[in-house]
Amino acid sequence: MRARTLALALCSLLAACAASGSDPLTRGASATTELAVGTTDVHALPLQGERRRAAEKFGDAPLLDQAGRERRVFSELVRDRVVVVSFVYTRCQGSCPGTTANLVRVRDLLGERFGRDVTFVTFSLDPERDTPSDFADYAARHGITDGWTFLTGGKERLEELRKDLGFYDLDPVIDADRTQHAATLIVGNEPRARWMHVPAALPAEALVRAIERVAK
C-alpha cells in the first residue's frame, strides 16, 4: 500500500522532470532510487514501456563491484544516467585492453562531465575467474578511479546480461570463442530510453560525439 503511494509520487516526480525537458547530461547522475531500496525486482519500479524494457534487460540482481560491494545494476548504476557499458575480462589479450584504454581516453576527453553526467559500467566476460580484487588491480593499472564500476559475479547472471544486451553472436562457435567477443560499447541514456551500440575501437573523439548525441 505504502509502496504504491510512493510509486505514484515518484511517477509524477519523474513526469514533471520529463516535462521540464531537463537535460540528463546536466541533471545529477546521482538521482536517488529510494523506491527500490530493499528490493531487487525492477518490476516494482514505476517505469513504463521502453524504460521498463531496458530495466528488465539490466535487472537488479546484485553484482560485486571492484571494491567488493554488492550493486543493484539497474537501480544503482543505470537508472537516470547516461552510461557507457562495456564487457571485458582481466586476462584478455585481445580487444579488451584496447577497449579499456580507449575508454580512458574518452574519460579524459569528457573531463569534468565524466562521473557527473556520464558514467562507465564494465561487466566481466569471465566471471568465474575475475574477482573484485582482479578488477581493482585492473582499474589501478589503467589509472581508473571514480565514476567507473567494474562488475563481476555469478556466471549465469553475467551470461544472461551479455546476451540481453546484444554482446553475443548467433553463431554458437563464434559466440563460444572469447577471443572473438563483441568489441562494442553500449551508449545509453536511460531517462530517454535511448540506446545504441558503437564499435569500441572508434577514435575517442568519435565516441565522445556518440555519447553527446545519445545524451541529448
Add this chain to the structure above:
Amino acid sequence: MHALARRLRGGSHAGAFGVAVKSRARVTARPPFVRGLDPRVPPELYTAARGASDAPHQGLHREKEKGMNRRDLLRLSIIGGGLAWTQRRPLFAGPLARPFDDLPPSPTTTPFVTPLPAPPVLTPVAPFAAPDVTFPPQAVNAPTYYKIISEERFVSLHPELPPTRMWGYRDANVANWPYAVGPTIVARAEHPIVVRHENQLPANHVGFGVPEETVHFHGGHMEARSDGFPESLPGYTTVFGPGEHYDYGYAMLDPGFSHGAPDASDRPSTLWYHDHLLDFTAQNVYRGLVGLFLFQDELDTLDETTGLRLPSGEFDVPLAFQDKRLDDQGQLAYDVFDHNGFLGDKWLVNGAIQPYLNVKRRKYRFRLLNGCNARFLGLRLVRQGGSIEPFDLIATEGGLLSAPLRNRNLAFLSPAQREDIVVDFARYPAGTVLFFENRLRQDDGRGPSGTFDQPELLNRGPRFLKIVVGADAPDPSVVPNVLRPFTAITQAEINAATRRTFEFKRRNGVWVINGQAVDLTQPMATVQENAPEIWRLKNGSGGWWHPIHIHLEFMHVLKRNGQVPPPDERDGIAKRDVITLGPNDEVEVFLKFRDFRGRWVMHCHTIEHEDAFMMMRFDVV
C-alpha cells in the same frame, strides 16, 4: 516463455555469486506489471475494443514447397516432384537456440477487417525561398514546391488495437494524417521539385528513435546535399532537429544530363523516402518515417489511355509491406539491444495490419515495396484454396524493365527492394479471394533460410493482404511487350572500368566493409565523375545476408557468382538499387556516377546492420 524467464531475473534474490536460487513463486506468477492505460496514449484515443480471435493462417507453417531452384520458383510452373530439399539451417542446441530478442508476441487481431489504406499524394504549396537548394542549369522547368511535416501521431493500425504512437511524415496542407505511412510524392521527369521537411518531432521524446532527421530519397538522382547524408560534418550540415527544417531539391533530370547525354532509359518507377540518421535509421524508420515516391513521364504517364497504357489511377496501387511488433498496449515494440535485425509478427500493408482490398475484374498494377527493417519477403499471390497465381513483372528499383517478365509467381524482395507487377483479375470469377502471402522462411536477422538461388519457401506463410474480386470493369490498360528498353553495358565500357572490391563481413560483433566500421568523416572510395566503375560486392560473412544499397545511381548487374544473373536483375533487362547478397554471394555491378559530385554512401539495407556500422562513404569528384 523467454520473456517470462527474463522477468525472473528481477525476482532473483540470490547473492552476487549465487544466482541459481530463484523465487519459485515468480515462475508461475505473472510479474507485477504496471497495467492500465499507457500514459503515452491520450485516454480519449482509447476507443476500440480489445481482443480478437486468432486467425488460423497467421502463424508460419513449416511445410516446404518441393525442391526447386530460383528460376523454377520464379517461373510459373507446376509444383511437385523433383529433388528432396536438403538445405536447412541447422537448429542450434543449447542456450543459443532461443531468440535473443525477447519481445513478447503481439496481441492478436482479426485479419482482413480493415480496408487497405491509400496515403494520399503530396500536394504543392506556394513557392518559397529555398536558398540552399541548387538546381543545375539543365533544369529549365520551374520547380514545384512541397512541405512535409514530420510529427509524432497516434495511428490506428488495426480497429481492435488502441492507437499506436508513431512518427510519420504528413502533407503540410493536411491537418490530420491518420496514416502510418507518409504522403506519396509523384514527380515528373525533368520537372524539379523542392520539398521542405519540417521537423516537428518531440524534442523530449522518451523511447527508441531519435528526433533528428536527414531524409533520404531512395533511388533518387540529385545533388549530394539533398540525398540525406546520415551525419552532419564540419561545414556540411545535413541533420536537422526538432523545430528546424531542411529543403531538399530533386532535379528529376535524366542521368547523364550534365555531359550532354541525358539517358531517358535510366528513369525510375517506384521509389521511396525515409529517414537515414546515422546509428538510428532502424529505430526512426521503424517508428514510421517512411513514404512512397512515384515517377511519371511520357511513357509511364499514370494514365492508362496514354503512353504505355499501364494500369493507372485507382488500378495502380502502391503496397508498402512492413512487419512490426506491438506490446500489450498496442504500442510499437523494438529491442534496442538487438542488432541482428528486427523481425516483427504483425503484417502491415500501407500501415494497416492485414488489410483487405476489393478489386474489379481487370488488370491492376501493384508497386511492391519491402519496407521491413530486416525481413526478406518471398511474396506469392495465392488463391484461397492454395493455388499460386501468376503476374507480370514490369519494374524493379531501377525502373521499368526493357520488357515484361511474364507469368512470374514469386516476388523476392530484400529490404528496400521494389517490384512493380501487373495482376489480371479478369482471370477470376467475381467473389474469388486471393492473398499476398510471404512464403519465405526467416528465423532471425541473418536472413532467410536457403540461398539466393534456392530460398527456402514454405507451403504457407503469413498473409499480408486479402484481395476480393468484384464486378467487371472496363480495362483499356495493357502490358506491352516493350517497356523501357535500354542497352546492356558494352564490353568496351567494361574493359575501361575501374574495378573495386567491397567485402561485407561480421567481425567482433559489428558489421564491416573491407574491415572498416562506418566512418563518414572520410571516403573509403573516391570515384571520378562520369567514369565507368565495376564494383564487386562480396559477402564474406558466414550465414548472414546483406542487401546492399548504393546511393545516386542504379546498378547494372553483370555477374552473380561468376554467372549470368537471373533476368530480374540482369543487365539489359533490369536495373537495381539494392543488390541481394546471400551467404557467400559475389555480385559484380557496373556503375557510372554521372552528374553530381559530393559525398554519398553505400550500406547494407538490413537497417540494423547499417546502424551497426555496415556503411561506407564514397566521394564523387
